[in-house]
Amino acid sequence: MPQLRLTAWVCLALTPGAIYLQYRTFPTSWYEEGANVAGLVMAAFYVSTFLLLHRNRRILQLLKPLAAFGRTALTNYLGQTAILVVILFLFDLKQKVSVSETTLIALCIYAVQIPLSFLWLKRFRMGPMEWLWRLLTYGKRIPIRK
Structure with a gap:
């Protein structure tokens, strides 16, 4: 090492x-x-x-808490995108957000998504978008509840 x-x-x-x-x-x-x-x-x-x-x-x-975040990566990625689009258009911030402001927004999104991913995976096997992805990939219904 x-x-x-x-x-x-x-x-x-x-x-x-x-x-x-x-x-x-x-x-x-x-x-x-x-x-x-x-x-x-x-x-x-x-x-x-x-x-x-x-x-x-x-x-x-x-x-360890990041494991749940990683297991719901697709859901979190799409969620981050949706949240940012809403924030940028709702507050008309297109082209006006600095690097430090972007970092702060990202950290706030992570602060919400990490615990939500953990709570979600207590009841379900995978994130909702991961479930949909598998449904479309395999062409059959896969159980999502634990």
Whole structure:
């Protein structure tokens, strides 16, 4: 695991410089360009850090509530999209939301969806969209209730 630790620390150290380089190279729309150097560095940091954390039992216990969120991933993804569309159009925020505001909105959505996913899976085997996806894929009714 020393290679993973080294990768995580090097990528963490390179992230601010990569973000700055990205911003200087594409100052008007640096986060939308295809050549996203900062995104690659940060992705390597995220993956290496996740793999390191995944080896720690205490961390795994803390992350356990996210299991339900992952098991209802399609439902949550479509739900996030619907919520964002409603928020952006209801408050006429198209093209007016900053990166920090977007992050705050996303965190609020997660704060609602994570407990809802946990509660949903106490009574059902899968999320509603996962159930519909399987129904359409297999062409037969699959029980959703536990």
